[in-house]
Amino acid sequence: MKMISIAAWSALLFAGTAFAQTDDHPGRFYVGLLVGQSELDRPSSDIAGDIDDHDVAYTALVGFRFGRFYALELGYSDLGDFPADFSSGDRGTTSLRNFVVNNVVIWPVSEHVHLKALAGMNYFELSGSLTRASSGTTTSFSDRSGSYNWGLGVDVPINEHLELGLDLTWYRTLDFGFDLIPDEFTLVYQADATVIQLGARYRF
Secondary structure, eight states, X not given: OHHHHHHHHHHHHHHHXXXXXXXXXXXXXXXXXXXXXXXEEOOOOSOXXXXXXXXXXXXXXXXXXXXXXXXXXXXXXXXXEEEEEETTSOEEEEEEEEEEEEEEEEEEEETTXXXXXEEEEEEEEEEEEEEOTTTOOEEEEEEEEEEEEEEEEEEEESSSSEEEEEEEEEEEEEEEEEEEETTTEEEEEEEEEEEEEEEEEEEO
16 A cells, blocks of 8 residues: 555656646745655663564645745644554554644755755644453554654755755654553653655645
8 A cells, every 4th residue: 555655656746747847937835745764763661572663654745935045834744653563462553643834944055956954843643552462452542742843854946846855854752651551551652753755845
């Protein structure tokens, strides 16, 4: 399913490249699609098992370019699903989704290389489940909270409408506690996330 999504995203990117071949001047609004890899930076734990902290991440965004050096972006990110197989036989899954608002400062180094830095806030949902090997029962959990993020990137304008880019974003701090089994098992999440993505932005 993820390979199909990546293929669809690539097809859309190439279609956008062809559509962007025009001589009219772009407006201030733009849209973007990004795909890459996310990593959860969880603190060390005494719980043994096979814990996967990596997954494919997707971001869709809209933005407004106020001028040559500043833009504001609103976006939705799917940071992925992170399974864990514990030595006890229990299995857990964690999922992260968020909405972001980013201030973007742009430094046009040259006509075809733009460096940028971003800082923003995000509202995210952490959800997941824990299946107990001993009983076969599954406990689900979810919660929402706010956090902050910052990042760096480089964009390569292809023409006046289309630019390709690489974004590296850090999300701090994702902090939750779930009392999954009262007086027996409390699950505490105190994780950061790092996301690196390739993408395209198209100005109308």
